[in-house]
Amino acid sequence: MLEDKKVLSKLNQCLDKNESVAIITIVEAEGSTPRGVGSSMLVDEEGNILEGTIGGGVLEQKARKDAVNYIKKRQSSLIDYNLDRDSKTGNILPMACGGQVSLFIKVYSSREKLILAGAGHVAEKIAKMANILGYSITVLDSREERLNDQLFPNVENLILGNIVENLKKVDIDHNTFIIIVTHGHKYDQDALEVVLKSNAKYIGMIGSKNKVKTTFDNLLEKSSSKEDLSKVYSPIGLDLGGETPEEIALSIMAEIQAVKYGKEVPHLYKSRWEF
Incomplete structure (x- = not known):
């Protein structure tokens, strides 16, 4: 006993x-x-x-x-x-x-962790979907007016301040999914560079093909490897169609679920230019 x-x-x-x-x-x-x-x-x-x-x-x-x-x-x-x-x-x-x-x-099993680098409208919708799916959620942003319990209810960690510096302090393991959606893409490249060599199960970054190519080229010049960049899901999401924040959020969370369960699906990143 x-x-x-x-x-x-x-x-x-x-x-x-x-x-x-x-x-x-x-x-x-x-x-x-x-x-x-x-x-x-x-x-x-x-x-x-x-x-x-x-x-x-x-x-x-x-x-x-x-x-x-x-x-x-x-x-x-x-x-x-x-x-x-x-x-x-x-x-x-x-x-x-x-x-x-x-x-x-x-x-x-531990709850999978979802890290949202950015608290914009897409991140807001993603957080609500991820909560329903049982993820432990962390949201980082420098905008106090966006980072609050009203816009992000049921989120365990709301981290206000410099996104890139705070991202360095967040615990990232093999059960972590990371979505980079910073305001105006201002910190996307720096945020990606911080998490690129982590053990995260998923790293996704929002952006067009041109933006992704520019970001990848810049990181390659800064000594990031093609192997590391090949792990990044960007353009992010599945090819489901739609352009509203809700539709984009659905596309991203569907991709994360597919990665989680090892399913073959129509990823948008597969249509990006080679780098």
Whole structure:
């Protein structure tokens, strides 16, 4: 009971920090096994044990690796392990126990983070759509009249001030999606340069083909690589048609969802000029 409380307490701490983790629990055990039904442990997305144990050894090591894979997939799973190394069938582990264990890997995925560099009308519509889709949203702008709770309700972080300097301080990881839509495109190039080498899952910048070409040429002259620039979705969005802020926002969020789920779709950036 005490061990369960420690696992759950640590889980709550991780969820409060918006971290991806998994609880691995023995739900069925037959024959000789390291631990019994109900034993559990909490692991992070790198397979580190944060709390608890299911018995150590080969089983625990394999379960940690499997948990990492399912955390990446953002899905839970039930897995059966055969602990008889001489067995010819099943998910066999090199153990002498001779029993069988079923583990349930329950994944708790962090919320994806959406960073909006710019608080214009398009960003306003994007934020509302992204909130419905469950993203944790950060909006950066230097205009106090645009950056407020009335225009951006349900947004976790409204960061007022120099967009480029503040963007350097924002935590960006592999679950981060970045949209660059600064007022009048004034800070687009500088913002892109800041995030270009980050681990963001998606970097999109609004603009016409001519504007994109000019921006890319400028960054290439400043030592950015073609490989880095090839990751940028610009012109941004899917080829859905329409030109209102709502329609542009829909196009951008549809592209982000497609990237998130690995779907082939008609990206506008594929029609840009080569650089």
